[in-house]
Amino acid sequence: MSIPVSTVTPAVMVKPVSVVTMAAPAADHRKKTLLVARKKTTCCFCCKPILRKNLKTHIERQHKEKSSDITADHHLNSVCVDGKRGIFAVSRSFKATAHYIHAQKCTWGSHRHVSCQLETCNRAYDNALPSGLLEFDCVHVRSLAFSPVTTTPAVSLDDGVLTEMLENKWLSQNSVAECLTRKLAADDQGAPLSVVVNFENEQGYIYFSVFEPHISLYSRFGRVMVHYDNSDNSLNCPCSEPWTFCPHKAISKWHLHQLRPDFFVQNMDCQEDSSHAPMEDYAPMEDDAPPVEDDAQPEHGLLYPPEGKALVEMVDYLISNKALPANLPRNLISSVDMPRHLVPKENFCHKCPGKVPLSGAIAICNNAKIVSVTGIVEGITTYCKLCVTCNTFYRYQEWTDGLHNFNDGVILTHHFCIFLRNSVQNHTAVASAVAALQATNKDKYPDHDCILHGYLHFEALSAHEYSFSCASCGNHPPVVIMDLHKKGVLSVPMSDLKEPPSDFNGEVDMEDFWHSVSQEIICRGFVKSNAANPCVVSPSYHKWAPWIGPHTRASNMVFNKEYKKVKGSEGSNPLKQAEVDRLTTEVMDLKVDLLRTLVKQCGLDSSGSKMDLIIRLREQMKGRSTYDKVFQNVWGASGGWAVIMCPCGVVSSVKFNIRAESPQDYADMLLSFKHLPNVVMASPQILDSAKKFEMEKKLPWLKLRKRPADINAHPGTGSADHYALYDTFHEANMKDLKDCLRKVGLVPEIRGWERNECEKPPSSAAHRGEQLRFVCSTKKTQRTSELFMTSI
Numbered sequence: 079m080s081i082p083v084s085t086v087t088p089a090v091m092v093k094p095v096s097v098v099t100m101a102a103p104a105a106d107h108r109k110k111t112l113l114v115a116r117k118k119t120t121c122c123f124c125c126k127p128i129l130r131k132n133l134k135t136h137i138e139r140q141h142k143e144k145s146s147d148i149t150a151d152h153h154l155n156s157v158c159v160d161g162k163r164g165i166f167a168v169s170r171s172f173k174a175t176a177h178y179i180h181a182q183k184c185t186w187g188s189h190r191h192v193s194c195q196l197e198t199c200n201r202a203y204d205n206a207l208p209s210g211l212l213e214f215d216c217v218h219v220r221s222l223a224f225s226p227v228t229t230t231p232a233v234s235l236d237d238g239v240l241t242e243m244l245e246n247k248w249l250s251q252n253s254v255a256e257c258l259t260r261k262l263a264a265d266d267q268g269a270p271l272s273v274v275v276n277f278e279n280e281q282g283y284i285y286f287s288v289f290e291p292h293i294s295l296y297s298r299f300g301r302v303m304v305h306y307d308n309s310d311n312s313l314n315c316p317c318s319e320p321w322t323f324c325p326h327k328a329i330s331k332w333h334l335h336q337l338r339p340d341f342f343v344q345n346m347d348c349q350e351d352s353s354h355a356p357m358e359d360y361a362p363m364e365d366d367a368p369p370v371e372d373d374a375q376p377e378h379g380l381l382y383p384p385e386g387k388a389l390v391e392m393v394d395y396l397i398s399n400k401a402l403p404a405n406l407p408r409n410l411i412s413s414v415d416m417p418r419h420l421v422p423k424e425n426f427c428h429k430c431p432g433k434v435p436l437s438g439a440i441a442i443c444n445n446a447k448i449v450s451v452t453g454i455v456e457g458i459t460t461y462c463k464l465c466v467t468c469n470t471f472y473r474y475q476e477w478t479d480g481l482h483n484f485n486d487g488v489i490l491t492h493h494f495c496i497f498l499r500n501s502v503q504n505h506t507a508v509a510s511a512v513a514a515l516q517a518t519n520k521d522k523y524p525d526h527d528c529i530l531h532g533y534l535h536f537e538a539l540s541a542h543e544y545s546f547s548c549a550s551c552g553n554h555p556p557v558v559i560m561d562l563h564k565k566g567v568l569s570v571p572m573s574d575l576k577e578p579p580s581d582f583n584g585e586v587d588m589e590d591f592w593h594s595v596s597q598e599i600i601c602r603g604f605v606k607s608n609a610a611n612p613c614v615v616s617p618s619y620h621k622w623a624p625w626i627g628p629h630t631r632a633s634n635m636v637f638n639k640e641y642k643k644v645k646g647s648e649g650s651n652p653l654k655q656a657e658v659d660r661l662t663t664e665v666m667d668l669k670v671d672l673l674r675t676l677v678k679q680c681g682l683d684s685s686g687s688k689m690d691l692i693i694r695l696r697e698q699m700k701g702r703s704t705y706d707k708v709f710q711n712v713w714g715a716s717g718g719w720a721v722i723m724c725p726c727g728v729v730s731s732v733k734f735n736i737r738a739e740s741p742q743d744y745a746d747m748l749l750s751f752k753h754l755p756n757v758v759m760a761s762p763q764i765l766d767s768a769k770k771f772e773m774e775k776k777l778p779w780l781k782l783r784k785r786p787a788d789i790n791a792h793p794g795t796g797s798a799d800h801y802a803l804y805d806t807f808h809e810a811n812m813k814d815l816k817d818c819l820r821k822v823g824l825v826p827e828i829r830g831w832e833r834n835e836c837e838k839p840p841s842s843a844a845h846r847g848e849q850l851r852f853v854c855s856t857k858k859t860q861r862t863s864e865l866f867m868t869s870i
Contacts, residue, residue, distance in 0.1 A: 154221035156181075158228050159273040159287040165299050166225055167275040167287050168218045170196075178275055178285050180299050181218045191432040194218050195298055200467060232270035235261065235329075239336045248335070248342060253328040260325060264289040269300070272333040282308045286330040293425040294438030295466075304330040382442060382462055382471055383486075383604040390612050392471060393600045395428065400475040402482075402540040406492055416448050420460045420474040420483065427465035436463040436472060442486045449529065450491040453519045460486045475539075482539075484532035485603040488524050495536040498529075508533060531602050538599040544628050548728040553629040554753040555724035556780060556795045560744045562735075563719035575736065577641065578620035584639040584746075588631070591615075591623040617736050624720075624733035624747055636750035640736050640743070666692060722747055753792045754800055777801075780827040 118127045123141040146152050155176075156168035164184030170177045179195040192215065194200060199216035206214035240257060243249045249257075264271040267289075275285035284306040290297040296316040304315045304326050313331065318324040335342055384392060427434040439461040448455040460483065462473040474483050482490045501511040509526040516523045523529065547553045597613040605611050619641035626636060668676070673691050674684040682694045720743040722731040731747045748754055777797075778784075784796030791798045803822050 148217060148220040148224075150224055153224045154218060156218075156222050156225040157273075157275055158225055159275070159301065160269050161228070162268050163299070164191075165287075165301060166222050167273070167285065167303065168221055168225075170218075176283070178303055178305075179218065180287070180301055180303060181222060182299050183219055183222050189433050191434075192219060193298075193432070193434070197466065204467065232273055233333070233336070235271055235332055236336060240332055243332065243335055243342075246342075249328055249331065253323070253325070256325045257328050257332055260289060260291070260329065263291050267291075272329050274333065274337065275303075284308070284334065286326075286333055288326045288329050290326065292438075293435035296438070298435040300435075302326045306330065306334060382440070383473075384471055385610070386612055388470070389601060389604055390597070392473075392604070393597050393613065395472075396475055396539065396600060397596065399428070400477065400539060402477045402536075404541045404543045406477075406496075416450075416455045416458070416481075417479065418458060420446075420458065420476075420479075420481070420489070422461065422463050422472045422474045423476055424463060424472045427468060427470060429470055430465060430467050434465060434467050436465055439463060442473070446487050446489060447524065448481065448489045448491065449523065449532075450494050451497050451515060454521045454523065458489065460489075462486075477539075482532070482536045483603070484528075484535050488528055488532055490529075490532050490536060492536075495533055498533045499537070531599070534599050535603050538596040547627070547629065548724050548726050548730075550726050551724040551728070552794060553627065553730075554751070554755075554793050555730065556755055556792055557725055558722050558730070558748075558755045559725060560720070560722050562739045563721055575617060575619065578618070582620045582641070584637055584641075585635045586621060586623040586638045587634055588623040588626065588636045589634045591621060592625070594621075619736065622734075622736060624731055624750070626731045626747065626750055630730050630752060631750050632752040637746035638733075639746055642742060720744060720747070753794075755792070777825055777827050780825075 117130060119130045119133060120126070121128055121133065121136060121141075123137065128136050148154075154169040154172065156166045159165055159167050159180075163182065164186075165180055165182050167178045168181050170179050181194045182191055184191050193203070194216050196216075196218070199218065202216060203214065206212075237258070240249070240254055244251065244254050261271050269289050271289050273287045275287055286304045286306070288302045288304050290300055290302045293300060294317075296302060302315060302317060304313060306313050312320060313327040314320055315324050315326045315330075317326060383389060421439045425436060427436060440463065442460045442462055444459050445456065446458040446460050448458055460474055462471050464471055473486065477492070480492050482492060482495060484490060498508055498511055502508065508530045512523055512526055512529050548555060551557075594613065595615050598608075598611060598615050601611045601613045602608070608614055619638075622638055622640070623636055624638070670688050670691075673688060677684045677691050677695060680695065682691075684691065718735055718739065720733040720735055720739060721729055722744065723729040731751075733743055733747055735743055777799075779795040779797045783794070784791070787796035788798035803825070
């Protein structure tokens, strides 16, 4: 990168001298100009006079620090503190007072890792890797090659010394208990509890490398450097202030007492209750109360929660690594003791190569709430961790604690989520169930929409076993009933939908589509509104799939050819009379006030009776623009739910129509089935006999499986014949004379099904407040069905 000419060396500011020249200067003028240009200045380092033009070169040659190669005669002092993991204590620099840091060079075993504690060195590693400098090492790691070989084992701290310190009140009871706990933890991991870093040139300082079970910013390799200053008789640790006590100082004091007991005879200020250091302020660190930073905006300038691509990667990590099992253990779905501090259990980054430690716990929210069946628990603190190498955040999402974190402010217990699931399966809305709990417990619960999204978040992260099917018809019903549920609509104008790509063949990956829906639901726990959701699922013709059971569909690739409806409605194509008649029937069910408002929106006279208004609308609906406006006001912007179910009332397929209902929607779902239901084709020869019910078509394989079965036969019936019949509720809507051949009464094997209560169409059942028995109502798509009904 080029350096600007106006760059001035540090500590010296030379006032520029203006040079004035004439258009035709004389000889003496040129001489004065040259003298001015050769004006000298003073070097800020050696105070020698030097030409201004040579000042930069002089500083670079004479005063710039030159780095020497690391050799056996010139290297930083280092010593191995943990041979099992390849952790060393190395001097930070060649100059000034010696301070020591940790570096790791582990080139053996399954967990190989080479890293330095300093952030500047880590940034250098990050820049070297993309540049192809794979063998790059910082000066600290290169100095480890000349570290002396340690033959003596690490000093084992004696428990008797600790007891003596307790009797002399040099340590408190809590400190002694914490020291013993950490000693057991270090022995379990095969790491030394404390190692003295003692070099000959450190006069007055003693350094201790102390074991730390938690990975944080000050202990990236699981060890903390504590130093004792003999001049002021103090212990200093990076995890705490100089005047406060911590377990690392307690372990260092234990080690120091074992090595130099004379220090404690001469210097009584080492006592924990002395005025020099208020040791009683120390409380033992526990898993639920880790050392934390002030807030969720660390010094690196990163904000939590992340946005854009980083948020999508975080959601994918939660789906891959934090998904709940299908069957939760009993102890996790009952009321349990609530922890006050929710800290993620990850200690190393899953993205970075090697074993890169994460930062310390960063507080996100100090007043979070745990929502349970028995009430609300307030005053909960949630934390996150950060990988300073790749800037990846990790938040608390541990299902093994019996808690589900929705948005770091609202945490649901598994018991509460299972209660909501059972409420939905028993025809009780989430809002009603929460209102009942709120009245029972006399507690103020969070907003109902927040709890709904939190419950959907729980279902999106849960693994579901799909073994549900109709007990009579199985996974492949031989007879199905198809109808439209008009209550589920999308409030999206058709003009906002783009045409599909030119190479789109009408096939959509169903698993990929519903996975993206799960991503959207999980992302809602990180954003305030869906406008900032990077995983939002918007209706489109080329990525919009129905739900068909995994055992019912042929494969994950299903058909969705709604884009063909666009071509049929473009331009000034005349509408079919059947479409106008059907919409007119729906308009007649509107109240007079709504009907007058609709007539005004269409630019018509709103005076007169209800029938006058309907007649005016009917004449105008022959045009496409008025028809679309009326359709959107009556049914919404989309075509509702297209549903396919067996005669027993169990839904095996559902599709959220983007545009108005058409036979194409049902054909797409049927063609996606592994085995087509046996559906009927009409024959025009016997229309009169069929109209008078003087004929019948026997289908014995509906009762007893056909043997031998036909080629490509349905597995339940053994027949390869397919028929399409009208159900009894739609026989009155027949417009064509040939439709009389599609009456259910012509088939004796299914004649009389009209008396079965389960044959009611889904739309009719929903109008009367009855719950549809969807295949997905108890399984994975239950959350997505409710999502589309509530928020799209």
